[in-house]
Amino acid sequence: MIKKLLLLLLCAPVAAQTVSTLASGGIGVSCSAVAASTSANPGTAAGCTAFALLTSGGNLPSVYTWQVTTTGSPGSVTVNLMGSLDGATWIQLDTASSATTRTVGPVGYRFLGCVPATLSGGSSPTVTCQISLSGGLSATYIAFPASAASATLAGPYQLFTCSTTCTVTPPTPVAGYQFCIRNDDNVATVITLAALPGIQYEVTARTSYKSANTSIVSGGTATDQICIVGKDSTHYQVWSFTGTWT
Secondary structure (H helix, E strand, O other): OHHHHHHHHHHOOOOOOOEEEEOOOOEEEEEEEEOOOOOOOOOOOOOOOEEEEOOEOOEEOOEEEEEEEEEOOOOEEEEEEEEEOOOOOEEEEEEEOOOEEEEEOOOOOOEEEEEEEEEEOOOOOEEEEEEEEEOOEEHHHOEOOOEEEEEEOOOOEEEEEEEEEEEEEOOOOOOOOEEEEEEOOOOOOOEEEOOOOOOEEEOOOOOOEOOOOOOEEEOOOOOOEEEEEEOOOOEEEEEEEEOOEO
């Protein structure tokens, strides 16, 4: 009996993920007349379709116009536009709480999709989410990790690797700007994100922001790493980190 149960479990079908390609100038339907809300990320079994963005001439589409439409007059609707660099870890880029058309960018993600987070009220409501791509984020704007003691970063997206005690200065934040900083392989040293006048870094606990014009400093271990994303013109949010940052 146990052997039969194990065989049934092993042979049970696994719901497939849904990922399609989308190029600049194209329009893709991530959620089509979806009748129920979900917390599942795009591309997963219970989620809407995810799009893998295609490059053209070395450029990655960087401006995303997305449209939310509804039927059945829902009393409550929330749809999130999600982005990912690897198709597995997703972050919220924008949100809509009604039928609308919105634009995000310039940013540089390789995967996009929608999540209908809430949908209720009305008469058999449905929600559809479409995405259109334009613009191009040139590969020359994406710096490969450079090993040095200091750096002044430039938007919209850069990576930096510290080979010794280093100070990294991001630019004034713009919504969607992304920067990742880490220690080099087998290098245990302190990383400092420089204080910026009028700018606040989020604390890694995601409970508040540090005071303006205050740096954020790592604990000095080999695995120290942090990725920050511009929320608006005065705030950087911490999207991921390793180690202790104060």
